[in-house]
Amino acid sequence: MERFEHLSMVVFLILGLGLVKLMTSFGAVMSTNITGRETGQQPIRFYWVHSLLLTMVFTGMVVFWWNAYPLNDVSLMPDDKWNLLLYLLFLCSPVTYFLISDVLMPKSSELAKTGGHLKGHYYDNCQVLMGLSMLLQLFSLLNLLVFFNEDPASAKCLGRIALLALLTPLLFTKNERWHQSVMSLFFLGFLYSMFKYHTHV
Numbered sequence: 001m002e003r004f005e006h007l008s009m010v011v012f013l014i015l016g017l018g019l020v021k022l023m024t025s026f027g028a029v030m031s032t033n034i035t036g037r038e039t040g041q042q043p044i045r046f047y048w049v050h051s052l053l054l055t056m057v058f059t060g061m062v063v064f065w066w067n068a069y070p071l072n073d074v075s076l077m078p079d080d081k082w083n084l085l086l087y088l089l090f091l092c093s094p095v096t097y098f099l100i101s102d103v104l105m106p107k108s109s110e111l112a113k114t115g116g117h118l119k120g121h122y123y124d125n126c127q128v129l130m131g132l133s134m135l136l137q138l139f140s141l142l143n144l145l146v147f148f149n150e151d152p153a154s155a156k157c158l159g160r161i162a163l164l165a166l167l168t169p170l171l172f173t174k175n176e177r178w179h180q181s182v183m184s185l186f187f188l189g190f191l192y193s194m195f196k197y198h199t200h201v
Helices: 003-039 048-067 084-104 108-114 118-147 155-171 176-197
Strands: none
Touching: 003 048, 003 084, 048 084, 048 118, 048 176, 084 118, 118 155, 118 176, 155 176
C-alpha cells in the first residue's frame, strides 16, 4: 500500500460524512414539505442564494475527491515527501467542507425555527458560512501550490485570490443585494472552472 492510500482514508471519510450530512438534511427538508401537505404544516421554502451555495459545496466536495486521485502517483507526490504538516494541510479542506455542511443546512430539530424559509437560516449564519468559504479558498490555493506545483501566476491560483477578495465584504454585511450579487458572481466563476477544468478526464 502506498502512503497516500493510507493517509487518504481519513480525508475521504470526512468528505463522505460531509456529503451524507448535506443529503440527509436536504432529505429532511423535502420530507417536511411532502408530509406538511397532509398535516397542514407550513412548507420549507428554498432561497436561491442558499441553493447556489448548497450546489457549490456539494459539487466541490465531489470535485475535491476527484482531483485528489493524481496524488496517488508517486512521481507527483513521492512517499518520502509526505510529513505530518503536509498531511494536516491536506486534511484542512475536507474538514472545512464538513463544517460548511454542518452549518449550511438546518438540522431536523431546527427546521421549525427557520420560519418556513431557508432565507432566514442563510442570513443568520452567513458570516460563519462566508468565513468558512474564505478558509476553503485559502486551503485550495495552498493545495495547488504545495501538492500540484501550480504556478502562483496561473489562472487557478489567481482565481482563488480573486474569490478571497470577492467574499471578504460578505463577512461584514448581511445586505441582501450584496449577497445576491457576490454569490451570483461566485457561482458564475464556479461554473466556468467546472467547464474549463473538470469536463474532461
